[in-house]
Amino acid sequence: MTQDRLPPDVDSPPASYYQRHIFFCLNERRNGEEACANHHAQEAFDRCKSQVKAAGLSGPGQVRVNKAGCLDRCAAGPVVVIYPEAVWYSYVDVQDIDEIVESHLKNGQVVERLLTPPHLGR
Numbered sequence: 723m724t725q726d727r728l729p730p731d732v733d734s735p736p737a738s739y740y741q742r743h744i745f746f747c748l749n750e751r752r753n754g755e756e757a758c759a760n761h762h763a764q765e766a767f768d769r770c771k772s773q774v775k776a777a778g779l780s781g782p783g784q785v786r787v788n789k790a791g792c793l794d795r796c797a798a799g800p801v802v803v804i805y806p807e808a809v810w811y812s813y814v815d816v817q818d819i820d821e822i823v824e825s826h827l828k829n830g831q832v833v834e835r836l837l838t839p840p841h842l843g844r
């Protein structure tokens with residue numbers, strides 16, 4: 723690894739390469755069953771990527787926005803999960819994504835109103 727790939731204010735590689743990962747379920751089903759892709763998941767993913775980048779949060783030592791397949795919590799979809807906290811969110815629109823970026827990804831504050839109900843799975 724070269725120094726020029728590290729964030730400018732970090733002298734050594736972070737213990738965890740990224741501070742946080744946010745995974746978006748982008749799953750779609752061709753058989754007509756419900757899936758997160760039916761609820762604007764791609765638009766939400768794209769919004770998150772652009773907002774994280776615009777906030778200067780993307781890159782090593784910061785935040786990585788990742789696509790995922792089915793996260794097996796379809797009944798609560800569309801969903802994202804953020805690690806290392808393992809916090810799950812069910813969102814509705816891009817305003818919810820903006821709030822997750824600003825509150826959780828930028829400031830480390832959980833967005834209580836968007837938490838996925840713990841009992842909802844597939």
Ligand code: FES
Nearest residue numbers: 747758793795796
């Ligand atoms: S389709 Fe998104 S969690 Fe299963």
